[in-house]
Amino acid sequence: MIQELKDNYKDVFEEGLINEINQVATFKEIPENFKIIEIGDYIKSMPLLLSGVIKIFREDTNGDELLLYFLENGDTCAMTLSCCIGQSKSEIRAVTETQVKLLMIPVQKMEEWMAKYTSWRAFVLNSYHNRLNEVMETVDSIAFLKMDERLLKYLKDKARVTHNNSIHNTHQEIAYELHTSRVVVSRLLKKLENMGKIELNRNHIRLVEL
Amino acid sequence: MIQELKDNYKDVFEEGLINEINQVATFKEIPENFKIIEIGDYIKSMPLLLSGVIKIFREDTNGDELLLYFLENGDTCAMTLSCCIGQSKSEIRAVTETQVKLLMIPVQKMEEWMAKYTSWRAFVLNSYHNRLNEVMETVDSIAFLKMDERLLKYLKDKARVTHNNSIHNTHQEIAYELHTSRVVVSRLLKKLENMGKIELNRNHIRLVEL
DNA sequence: ATACTACGGTAACATATGTTACATTGGAAA
């Protein structure tokens, strides 16, 4: 029995399902900053996240990108769900933010379990629900917040998912994820530092208040 | 048998399910511009859209609002799905754009049918998939497009769902849905008119090229 | 030590969007 499977999912899935997952799933360990899914990819199996953090990006035709949300322990990718079922291409990019451990589940099991296990149905619907809410929160940020507020929210979100109040990124990397420019990020970070909310250092930022 | 149910869903649901829906669903006819769901509402039944168009809005704490997407014939509200299942509050507002006919399905049937009907499972998952893609398209618009492009896209979307290349709205109403100001909308509409893309009239706008 | 490069700070300017104010007009109501 894969230990992380039992630890993370024993309250989510009934025992029979845990055993089935244990039998058919493939365990994968993936390093930091690795591209798992690219836009346009066909997906043949569904990932269950055991540990680590995955970033989900949206990209337009000019190559401009935008961070949508983070996936954490216990999450799965809703896009993958519907891609598996609907045989459609991925509309997002997935990149590991940290080292990641996950289980890959063959697509044909997904449909089988939907009929068989109540807890699997609840899990799948719940995943969709959470993902939908996260994308809507992203809409809120872009539509209703100024860039300095978005920036602070971004830093706090990143600190939360990585369990670390130091963010190890260059201003340029942050600019890409928020779809703005490095100069703007530097300018607003300096403003946040002057307000006493963060501390700036080369290659990392410390959140003073969480 | 409700005629619109058979007409719209005969290729989506198996016959036994159509019959069950026909028995337990409540038929509703709702006038234009009627608020169906408010943010914070608990939802006790799930709507199946038979005809007409529904607008889905997001709102922030200051009361600023933003149009997320339109629901058309054959759609259902994904938020309602998860609210029904998870017993959580609505995160969105739903307002009829036109007169609307819909079927209300009691929440306990939803779970029952998930176990029983393959076509119901496919429908529910498909709805989530579509809604997720629509919200992501909204993210694209806000994040990657200038206001004039968003405005034109809005007009085209509205023309598409209402099957009418005349949009009957004031500039103020459009401004609310795009979360900008009336002056900005008037300014950009005039620009689009000068470019030959639309024709402006009091209370309605005609799309020249679709 | 020296040279090189990535990173960050900042000024100066460009542009898109938001705001205020006021004028004009079309159509409804009296």
Next chain:
DNA sequence: TTTCCAATGTAACATATGTTACCGTAGTAT
């Protein structure tokens, strides 16, 4: 018709954000 008001047009200005350019500094490679 006359009156009135909602809808629209537009100027002038304010602000947020994007862009270009250039500089200093810290760390790395030689």
